[in-house]
Amino acid sequence: MADKPEKKPAAKKEAAKKKKKGKLVSSLYVLAGERIQRKNKFCPKCGPGTFMALHKDRVVCGKCKYVEFGRKG
Numbered sequence: 001m002a003d004k005p006e007k008k009p010a011a012k013k014e015a016a017k018k019k020k021k022g023k024l025v026s027s028l029y030v031l032a033g034e035r036i037q038r039k040n041k042f043c044p045k046c047g048p049g050t051f052m053a054l055h056k057d058r059v060v061c062g063k064c065k066y067v068e069f070g071r072k073g
C-alpha cells in the first residue's frame with residue numbers, strides 16, 4: 001500500500017550545487033588568464049608548465065600558492 005508519492009528534491013539540489021561551483025571556478029580563471037600566464041615565469045616549485053600570476057609587487061603560483069616578492073626600487 002504505497003499511497004505516499006516519493007519526493008525527489010534532487011533536481012533542485014543539483015541546480016544549486018552547479019550554480020555555486022560554476023561561480024567559484026569562473027572567479028579562479030579570471031586571475032589565471034592566458035594573457036597573464038604567458039607574460040609570467042614558471043613556478044619554481046611546480047616546474048615548467050605552471051605559470052605564476054602577476055600581482056602588484058609579487059608573483060603567486062595559482063597551483064601551490066607559492067609567493068615570490070620580486071619588486072626592485
Ligand SMILES: [Zn+2]
Pocket residue numbers: 043044045046047050061062063064065066
Ligand atoms: Zn607552484
